[in-house]
Amino acid sequence: MTGNPLKPPKQPLKTPKRQWSISDFDIGKPLGKGKFGRVYLAREIKSNYIVALKVVFKEQIEKYRLHHQLRREMEIQTGLRHPNVLRLYGWFHDDERIFLILEYAHGGELYKELRKLGNLSERKAATYIASLTQALAYCHEKHVIHRDIKPENLLLDHEGRLKIADFGWSVQSRSKRHTMCGTLDYLAPEMVENKAHDWAVDNWTLGVLCYEFLYGVPPFEAESQKDTFRRIMKVDLSFPSSPDICAEAKDLISRLLVKDSSKRLSLEKIMEHPWIVKNVNPVCPK
Template sequence: MYIVALKVIFKEQIEKYRLHHQLRREMEIQTSLRHPNALRLYSWFHDDERIYMILEYAHRGELYRELRKTGHRTEKQAATYIASLAQALAYCHEKDVIHRDIKPENLLLDHEGRLKIAGFGWSVQSKSKRHTMCGTLDYLAPEMVENKAHDYVVDNWTLGILCYEFLYGVPPFEAESQTDTFRRTVKVDLSFPSTPQVFAEAKNLISRLLVKDSSKRLFLQKIMKLPWIIKNADPMDKCSKLDL
């Protein structure tokens, strides 16, 4: 027996919000990806009212749910997730795919605790710079906030945001209002709380990803060679239920 997931989309909603092009692009991109940390889209079909996407089944669901339940991760858990994400995003970037909406709600866990990138609705396949502001407030790179052209390194920025959130339980630039979040993002108003205690190597990784000048952000391929990743990440790419 082979278990899959069905994502159901109502055609009425696609018509109402004019999502035809975006949905087609999402399906084309996700169908083309073959990486252990990218959720597979196997196929799709439709009837008069709905479109059905046949997806790989991620038994444990959204990482967001587990983060909200238990707060921050241990350094071993965080390093394992960051290593998985770095490898998957590097693969996507090699295929000229920019995800543009990496966040805990779009990260799923399979039955072994292996992380899977999902939520390709804002993804684009392009070699050129893009201009559409898209994504989620706390995870937007400065160039998006300032309505400047952007490329694949917006995903590198988001990886830094997630590393911070995994270790401290909240995104680094979270604020009372959208305006304040934007202001802190553009200034890269980054600080590290005294608790929980986090090793300097992890803080260094975050600081090298959360750089306003996008050309100076740490390359994803270099992340796997960092001592913090080598020392803490599970080589089997898994976080068991007991770890959480």
């Protein structure tokens, strides 16, 4: 495959009036593998635009009855336009596979950076939290709750800009929801207790992520699933002595990890918080 993925064309990929097909793309190296399919680097031949092509096998969709979930994911993500939300440009299918045409994030998963470094600096953590907060504010304005924010679902582009990806558990709704979904360490207490939930579950996850960015592990991690559930329900939160994190960062985390969802810090207040204001780099974290 030719083309420089570090310098994509300035114009975004245009969705043609005709139907996409696999012949419209040069397929490059694999970028990742999931339970239901794989992601490949690809180049749209006509425009030379570099994308990520997510290939989902219909057999897996049938087996796990994911038709509704996949359709909802595609409908939600296609309608979102924000610099910190990964674009879904379109999709097509053949007899065996469904192809999602996604924005290519050259930097890969934030999870890999976090595992490599162990933990992030306060400046970098604050910058990522601010970017994520702005993206979630945009999603919530459109009544979209992500419900599965975690480092594996946060990607970085070639400039280090954070992108929310994977809207598989997302829902677009003005009313409270009852489905328990997401990933264990990031679940809000109301989900663990099978109570109705709303957008505030995303705010809770911001607190979990902020803690994990700074300390390298999620705050309620335990040896068993039962113990993790118990710690989340009790909001059993403690701050290790190392690394040495400032009091303002701990204050932000403590005001997000609140059991009563109505008392969690709002996204607007997060952006005004002294730790965010003091640390956020308006360009990109280095």
